Amino acid sequence: MNKLRTALIVYRKEIVDALRDRRTLLTVLISSVLMGPAVLVAISALVATFESRAELREVYVVGIEHAPSLRNFLERQTYTVKAAPGDFEAQLRNAKLSDPVVVIPKDFEAALLRGDAPIVEVVIDSANQRSQAGARRIEGLLNGFGRERAALTLALRGVAVDLLEPLQVEDRDLASTQTRATQITGMLPYFVMMAVLYGALNAALDTTAGERERGSLEPLLTNPLDRWVLVLGKWAAVASVGMLIAVLSSLSFLPGQWVLRSDTLAAMFQYGLREASMFLVVLLPFAAAVSAVLMAVAIRCKSFKEAQASATVVMLAASLLPLINVFSLGSESPWYLWVPALAQNVLMTHVLKGEPLGAAQIAVPLLVCVLLTALGVWFVARSLRSAAVR
Amino acid sequence: MIRIEHLAKQFRTAGAAKRGFGGLVRLGRSGAARIVHAVRDVSFDALDGRITGLLGPNGAGKTTTLRMLAGLITPDAGHVSVDGIDVVAQPGAALGRMGVLSDARGLYPRLTARENIVYYGRLQGMPADAANVRAEQLAQMLEMKALLDRRADGFSQGERMKTALARALVHDPANIVLDEPTNGLDVLATRALRDSLRWLRSPQGGSKCIVFSTHIMQEVERLCDGVVVVSHGRTVAGGTVDELLAQSGQTDFEEAFVRLAFSADELAHHEVAGPL
Numbered sequence: 098m099n100k101l102r103t104a105l106i107v108y109r110k111e112i113v114d115a116l117r118d119r120r121t122l123l124t125v126l127i128s129s130v131l132m133g134p135a136v137l138v139a140i141s142a143l144v145a146t147f148e149s150r151a152e153l154r155e156v157y158v159v160g161i162e163h164a165p166s167l168r169n170f171l172e173r174q175t176y177t178v179k180a181a182p183g184d185f186e187a188q189l190r191n192a193k194l195s196d197p198v199v200v201i202p203k204d205f206e207a208a209l210l211r212g213d214a215p216i217v218e219v220v221i222d223s224a225n226q227r228s229q230a231g232a233r234r235i236e237g238l239l240n241g242f243g244r245e246r247a248a249l250t251l252a253l254r255g256v257a258v259d260l261l262e263p264l265q266v267e268d269r270d271l272a273s274t275q276t277r278a279t280q281i282t283g284m285l286p287y288f289v290m291m292a293v294l295y296g297a298l299n300a301a302l303d304t305t306a307g308e309r310e311r312g313s314l315e316p317l318l319t320n321p322l323d324r325w326v327l328v329l330g331k332w333a334a335v336a337s338v339g340m341l342i343a344v345l346s347s348l349s350f351l352p353g354q355w356v357l358r359s360d361t362l363a364a365m366f367q368y369g370l371r372e373a374s375m376f377l378v379v380l381l382p383f384a385a386a387v388s389a390v391l392m393a394v395a396i397r398c399k400s401f402k403e404a405q406a407s408a409t410v411v412m413l414a415a416s417l418l419p420l421i422n423v424f425s426l427g428s429e430s431p432w433y434l435w436v437p438a439l440a441q442n443v444l445m446t447h448v449l450k451g452e453p454l455g456a457a458q459i460a461v462p463l464l465v466c467v468l469l470t471a472l473g474v475w476f477v478a479r480s481l482r483s484a485a486v487r
Numbered sequence: 488m489i490r491i492e493h494l495a496k497q498f499r500t501a502g503a504a505k506r507g508f509g510g511l512v513r514l515g516r517s518g519a520a521r522i523v524h525a526v527r528d529v530s531f532d533a534l535d536g537r538i539t540g541l542l543g544p545n546g547a548g549k550t551t552t553l554r555m556l557a558g559l560i561t562p563d564a565g566h567v568s569v570d571g572i573d574v575v576a577q578p579g580a581a582l583g584r585m586g587v588l589s590d591a592r593g594l595y596p597r598l599t600a601r602e603n604i605v606y607y608g609r610l611q612g613m614p615a616d617a618a619n620v621r622a623e624q625l626a627q628m629l630e631m632k633a634l635l636d637r638r639a640d641g642f643s644q645g646e647r648m649k650t651a652l653a654r655a656l657v658h659d660p661a662n663i664v665l666d667e668p669t670n671g672l673d674v675l676a677t678r679a680l681r682d683s684l685r686w687l688r689s690p691q692g693g694s695k696c697i698v699f700s701t702h703i704m705q706e707v708e709r710l711c712d713g714v715v716v717v718s719h720g721r722t723v724a725g726g727t728v729d730e731l732l733a734q735s736g737q738t739d740f741e742e743a744f745v746r747l748a749f750s751a752d753e754l755a756h757h758e759v760a761g762p763l
Binding site for chain 1: 554557558559560578579580581582583585587588589590591592593594595596597598602606607609610611612651654655
């Protein structure tokens with residue numbers, strides 16, 4: 098097949114050209130390969146601080162001297178009672194202090210004896226997420242103290258403690274450990290997609306607007322080859338670069354797993370070769386479509402710079418659409434699968450949750466990607482000649 | 488041999504739709520549509536073993552004519568044929584018989600001169616070995632052997648021009664089309680180019696049919712076997728330099744060209760406006 102061979106010649110030249118653009122390529126490669134481990138390390142470091150806080154079993158209290166009974170209770174629970182710093186409110190606000198602070202009123206013991214239910218404050222700053230995370234633990238602790246007091250009082254009067262709890266409340270969490278992990282690792286698909294987008298961006302712009310700017314498009318078209326053959330070769334080269342980035346960034350999470358500092362997270366984040374290959378099933382068609390779309394946008398632009406400005410629209414759409422999935426908090430609509438970028442995010446989130454992908458779930462975004470690719474390639478081929486001479 | 492008959496092309500400019508987002512979206516129109524007749528009626532024959540100069544002032548329609556010849560623009564009217572092959576009907580076959588050095592002569596900066604040349608040879612359907620051998624031959628002829636394995640990034644105008652010319656000639660075409668080839672070249676590079684073209688015209692060089700456009704009189708006087716004067720999109724005169732001198736009754740070729748290319752009105756207006 099002669100045309101195929103010509104397309105291959107174009108492809109090979111474009112690949113060589115793209116690979117020689119060392120600086121750009123290196124930046125993209127390094128950022129995409131290191132990104133996986135970097136994101137994981139950041140997340141695990143965050144989780145590890147939560148875990149170590151919980152393990153430390155410390156409570157910051159103001160006015161513990163007014164409540165020896167509470168101190169006794171806390172110490173029996175093997176908690177260490179620490180005096181909160183004087184300016185704890187300011188420290189909580191500017192996130193210097195990452196634990197909630199318990200404030201005990203002066204007449205705590207007296208009120209307790211009178212049965213006046215003294216007010217104990219748990220001070221947090223909801224903008225200070227770490228202080229908020231610890232609040233539930235502290236409230237549970239204080240409620241435990243309350244329950245113990247009540248039980249003792251009732252027992253002294255010969256009343257069964259069970260009367261206090263006419264109903265039992267138990268949590269039953271349906272989420273698997275992996276599903277829970279996606280609350281934390283939910284951003285990963287987003288990062289991978291960005292890597293693919295930025296990987297394809299430079300190559301796509303260089304073979305279209307860049308070629309126009311250099312004045313090499315017009316002479317190129319004085320060769321006897323079909324425009325669509327030329328565009329096919331160019332597109333294949335750009336898509337290959339995008340796909341290479343997709344492969345590298347998907348695989349980068351494999352070693353990324355080993356550096357997880359949090360044991361809980363390592364247990365929850367199941368990412369093996371199977372997950373990596375499912376990521377690729379989703380990402381490769383996306384890389385192909387994105388390449389074609391970026392080329393279509395850039396071919397109308399006279400210079401690389403102009404093309405970059407125009408491509409911003411595509412980049413913005415591709416970075417905002419997945420947020421629909423991030424913010425809809427797990428409730429998906431069927432139309433999500435028809436929206437490029439959003440569909441990929443949805444599917445990769447499923448993979449991270451450890452859920453199998455159905456044939457339809459893969460087919461719909463694939464179809465959309467194939468259509469986008471065909472449309473993009475057709476548009477570039479159509480615009481090529483008028484772009485060359487203007 | 489190249490034959491151009493009653494070629495015409497008009498463009499719509501200024502009033503063209505204003506587009507945004509990479510031309511995908513129409514943002515509205517600016518100004519009224521204006522039709523520019525780039526080429527109204529250009530005809531000439533360029534024979535094998537001869538250098539035909541397309542001489543005309545800036546904006547006369549030379550580049551547009553050559554772009555139609557190279558199949559980059561479809562003519563509104565008229566015929567263009569190369570060795571009897573219609574460029575519009577059979578662009579592939581016609582382009583295979585032509586080597587075109589267009590107005591834009593951008594190279595791939597990250598490829599070496601050799602790779603730039605061989606790439607075009609491959610696109611013309613040559614095997615890799617043959618294209619490579621041919622690149623060496625052309626480098627010998629154009630005295631650019633030292634450039635061959637250097638990356639095109641950082642080439643001087645003359646070096647770029649030589650590479651672009653070698654690229655256009657890689658498939659040893661019978662017809663050579665050059666758009667203002669001496670633009671931006673210094674004296675030595677211009678001389679070298681002239682020598683190359685003379686050689687290509689000679690029987691040893693393959694008796695090529697060479698067409699080149701220029702607005703420089705000396706180029707035409709020194710090099711061309713035939714001259715076609717184009718002005719305002721029309722062929723206004725044709726023949727050898729001597730024939731054109733006789734036709735206009737002048738002894739100086741520049742004077743002859745001015746008389747042929749511009750109307751009496753235009754000349755009068757220009758003289759009133761001031762010298763030069």
